[in-house]
Amino acid sequence: MKKTQKILGLPIISISDGMEVGKVKSIIINADRGAIDYIVVDSGIQIFSARVIPTEDILGIGEYALTIENEDVITDISKIPSAIQLLQKDIRVKGTKVLTKKGSLIGEIGDIYVDENDGCKITGLEFIADITQKQVRLIHRDSVITFGKNLTVVTEDIESKLLDTPSQLDYDSGSFETEKKNISEIGQQGTHDVEPAINADMYDDAAEGVLAGMLDEAAAAVSETAGPEAVVETAVSPEATDQTEEDKRDNASILFEQRQRQYLKGRYATRTITDSEGNVIISEGMQIDDAVIDEAKRKGRLVELVMNNRA
Numbered sequence: 001m002k003k004t005q006k007i008l009g010l011p012i013i014s015i016s017d018g019m020e021v022g023k024v025k026s027i028i029i030n031a032d033r034g035a036i037d038y039i040v041v042d043s044g045i046q047i048f049s050a051r052v053i054p055t056e057d058i059l060g061i062g063e064y065a066l067t068i069e070n071e072d073v074i075t076d077i078s079k080i081p082s083a084i085q086l087l088q089k090d091i092r093v094k095g096t097k098v099l100t101k102k103g104s105l106i107g108e109i110g111d112i113y114v115d116e117n118d119g120c121k122i123t124g125l126e127f128i129a130d131i132t133q134k135q136v137r138l139i140h141r142d143s144v145i146t147f148g149k150n151l152t153v154v155t156e157d158i159e160s161k162l163l164d165t166p167s168q169l170d171y172d173s174g175s176f177e178t179e180k181k182n183i184s185e186i187g188q189q190g191t192h193d194v195e196p197a198i199n200a201d202m203y204d205d206a207a208e209g210v211l212a213g214m215l216d217e218a219a220a221a222v223s224e225t226a227g228p229e230a231v232v233e234t235a236v237s238p239e240a241t242d243q244t245e246e247d248k249r250d251n252a253s254i255l256f257e258q259r260q261r262q263y264l265k266g267r268y269a270t271r272t273i274t275d276s277e278g279n280v281i282i283s284e285g286m287q288i289d290d291a292v293i294d295e296a297k298r299k300g301r302l303v304e305l306v307m308n309n310r311a
Contacts, residue, residue, distance in 0.1 A: 028040060039053045
């Protein structure tokens with residue numbers, strides 16, 4: 001089992017002639033398999049003209065080199081449509097935000113652990129709760145629902161299942177495909193409700209959960225400041241209760257938008273965000289201001305803005 005950090009930059013050795021034929025430039029991840037499908041060979045040319053090695057053709061990944069039988073297994077990526085499709089999806093995992101099934105953002109992903117002896121399947125992920133965290137903990141792949149472009153979606157009980165050492169990633173409780181198929185059967189403990197699985201096609205819905213969670217927090221904040229009078233009114237009149245809850249929700253929406261703007265203003269976009277017609281709302285590296293927030297909201301790209309920014 002190896003971290004991808006230990007794989008990148010390794011010399012690629014053809015054992016048939018004992019020659020170095022390149023270095024590992026990057027990896028291409030198949031989110032559906034939860035594995036690395038291709039290794040990109042560093043040849044100093046543009047990525048879509050690059051050469052790749054299917055991981056099934058790798059003989060071994062050691063401490064000092066990645067080995068292949070011969071240079072014939074290295075192919076132009078332009079000749080492998082499946083590799084181009086995966087490259088265009090741009091699933092990197094590393095650096096993505098960690099979202100629970102019910103929509104809570106709890107941290108981000110550090111490096112990736114893969115099993116080089118089992119098709120380079122992802123076995124675990126480094127979990128970083130925040131920059132003050134002294135010990136990086138680990139997420140076993142069994143707890144991952146979706147490897148998305150900007151989000152890694154995990155089971156709701158993830159924080160009780162975090163691991164402390166890479167050796168704990170060695171257990172295997174079933175295939176990744178089986179886990180994805182059966183995840184929809186996982187309900188909240190103590191209830192009979194069954195929630196649908198989140199998959200790559202539901203990324204936007206999952207990301208919307210982030211905003212919904214923030215809105216619920218804002219509603220709770222409004223509720224806490226409502227005072228005992230609100231409780232008395234609720235006890236006296238159900239109609240008044242409905243009106244009060246509606247008012248709270250309206251107030252929460254206002255508070256939520258204020259907090260959202262306060263959070264975003266002055267931060268910088270970490271990717272270029274465009275509308276459905278390809279018009280640029282904000283370019284990577286540009287500072288976010290009210291005009292950008294308004295435009296993103298108007299064009300339905302506010303979620304992307306929330307998920308792709310830095311201080």
